[in-house]
Amino acid sequence: MNTPMNTPANTPLTPHDPASIPANPPQRALGLHRELDRVWRNAPGLRGQITAVSHTTLGLRFMVTAFLFFGIGGLLAMLIRAQLATPNGAFLDTALYNQIFTMHGSIMMFLFAIPMLEGLAMYLLPKMLGTRDLAFPRLSALGYWCYLLGGLILIAALLAGVAPGEGWFMYTPLSGKTYSPGINADVWLLGVTFVEISALSAAIELMVSILRLRAPGMKLTQMPLFAWYMLGTAAMMLAGFPPLILGSVLLEMERAFGWPFFDPERGGDPLLWQHLFWLFGHPEVYIIFLPAAGVLSTVIPVLCRTQIVGYGAIVAAILGMVFLSFGLWVHHMFAVGIPHLALAFFSAASMLVAVPTAVQIFAWIATLWRGRPELKLPMLYILGFFFTFVMGGLTGVMLAVVPFNWQAHDTAFVTAHLHYVLIGGFVFPMLAGVAWWMPLMSGRRRVRGLGEAAFWFILVGFHGTFFLMHLTGLMGMARRIPSYPENPEWTALNLSSSFFGFVMTIGFALFAIDLILQAGFGKRSVRNPWKAPSLDWAMALPPPNYNFASLPGPALQQAGAEAAMLALAKGEGLLPGAPRGRREILVTSVGTARPEHVAILPVNTGLPLLLALAISAFVLLMLAGLYTLAPLALIPVVTLIWIWARRAMAPLDATPIEVAPGLVLPVQPGDGGTLTRSGLVSLLFANGTFFASLLFGLAFISLVSPGPPRPLWPADRTVLLATGAVLALLAMAALGLPRALSHIETGRRAGAGLPVAFAANLLALALLLALGLGQLPDPTRHAADAVRAALVAYVGLHAAIATLFTAFALDQARRGELAPGRAGALRNAGLWQSYTLAAAAVTLAALWAQEAAS
């Protein structure tokens, strides 16, 4: 991927040192702006809202929507506090109370925190990295629509009184069909998984954009810290969300079809759900924390008029957190009866993760010491963060200590700790970030005074509410209870908690009013009001969709926002304007950001909304229990994805482009290192963790779970033959595709390799279907049978997608679109094929081991 090959079609001049790229001649800034704006702007009116794919529009929209959901979640929190204000609070009955706290937790985690950080990152990263958009603009839009539609399903369920009420971590068997017969739990499983699509697509998008779209010469080791934080976050999301998605899929299969993954009577295990959930749930805390810390590391140095202390140490701390946090999930399961040695190990790991946190905290304090901090509004929120988060960290260490945890587990103490970490570690930094970037987003100045008032209300209200809840927790008040005995100490504390909760709400309302006033009525802000050095301020306010009229090379990246702004607007950077009427950006190499090729991004389109609607039709059919109809909804999904992929191809007439004097870059990289390929690699990484979690499930159910023994499965000769044939067919396809590729790249026709690959995949799929329907034991019989069937289904799904991949390439060959340097579809099909083959082989080995172990 790093060394572009020279192909006959284009002979790019690739300087080894981006610093030596000469500047383009200056042009009239206004002319450039008009040219770019025509190409990049959203369509007017409502249509523009539906078809927009710009990261600026979508980032803002993610954040605004997340704030609205925060409002809804906050409203629910107020209902909770109103109910708990008095001992025998009578205004919510138990069933409703359960729905309300479950929805409060789920909304805050899945519909507020995650989308909020995605939105901020989507909005900022291209600006900070010096490019014009994210790698996959249509994917950003798809993510948004999935988020919105999934969120609306959850809210609709809440209004209809069928919201889930099993707690935000949905422990089985309580959330299984027997104990939650209604559709409430299905709403959670399907709705949240739907929203998760947006998290995964955002993670892929951010990952690829950070690694491949940085301005030329911006080495990984020089990029803004915020980008490092988001790189860590994206990696954690790619590894953390698949276990949750897997858990939700399995639980939904149990509820819908009776596959007993978690049912102890039929060999399932409720603890499997807990492992899968916390495998996601613990990294989730750091997924939320890292972007917030990224905001702090960005804002603190500028407000102190100095540079961040310890850039390298912070990067190391981020990486440390990413790895350590995955070793920690068990710390949420201290009371399930886990061997002492394991507990000691996880206690140690839980505490070890405090070290990278401490490194960052001391780096920030050292920055404060070195500089001259200014007490502007964002700084107030930063102080609020220090004050709150450090206390949350302390109670966290208390919880990590096992004996103490046994006492405090599942009391109001945990609720209090959780909010100290989440509000201290996430909400305060985000509020700082919003205050910081509001001039950029709105182009206006703040109305004085209101923001400070909001801050004090929030700070006092927050500590009033939750500090007291530590105490009620220590007095033994359990969480998730709608009423409590009339114990005089408890009563007073709870009443005060509720009172301060309303104070905090007033604060958030003031904050919202402040934003609205600023966006609607503020005076126009000057450019770069904070005198920040970074590229995100080197543009007009509010920023145009294309961000930069030309892209900054190393000299302009160092020059500071003020100097860079003018030169960039006049087109002195790389790839100035949009003379070809296309949305063009530069793709650079992963490590050193050497320019590799020019990518042409898609224009405004309604396709993402259509696709999201098609997926939601599937989700709604599943929710309605129409399981035979639901697969029909997949037809439009597949069709739309096909159209999507066809539109992604670079125009046939695209010739190499001179991005700077003497530097000519191709539009199709000769070695196939396209953005799509990087995206596919990221997707396969996430897919791999999904598969690994499924294998973990297999091992757990086969080896660890107590319960009735696994019934025998006498796998006969037919099964052996069939599985051998499937493997051989998949291998045949995996060999055929590279052959076809080498034919194309040497200027010949694709040859027999491609149709053979297609036929082999189709046949493998048919065999797997026959095997699954005819030969496997009934998956409802025992959990081991269910996992086996799930694994076979996983391989089948991959064979089906491989069939589509090869069909797509075949179609391209038929149309004569495959040519040297333009065979991306074939390369990507090959990648998917290899993954499918590997997954099938591993599955076979795992199933064989399962049989051998008994």
Added chain:
Amino acid sequence: MALALMVFVLVALGFGRPRAITEGRWVFGMGVWFSLGVLSLILIAALWVGERILPHGPALEVRAHARQWAWSFSHPGAEGPVTSEGVLHIPAGRPVDVLITSTDVIHSFWVPQLGGKMDAIPGRENRLRLEAARPGTYEGLCAEFCGLEHAAMRFEVIAHDPAQWPPVSPEGPRP
């Protein structure tokens, strides 16, 4: 607490005049070594306490069985196990192992004053060591959310004078 105070004071001092700082001392000295030191101390203390409250040696075995939304218990009596609803009888002054099970969903056995807490998981049996120093009645509750009546899932532990163990009749004289 002292740690939190230290951080607050350091932050406050940051608002003074700018001054030269040594990066290494802050980031590695404070960030890595100092925090590692504090954490190891806490961990050692925790393991030491944890080890002490772990089951060592033999103990009297009683059973706690959870269902939505009530507890039943049993303890060894003069002739075979004696069962009781909502009340667990144990002797005071000697270690007791509670064997915890559940029929339906996950519950959690917790007696705040006696310490410790253990989940009741269908299909599994968990063991929790308790010791009541003095005879008396202790309040217990279910500490894992288990559905509608979760809040009402309370119980009592009655610790009897060791001299009167086993109690003649569970409903006998309360200490």
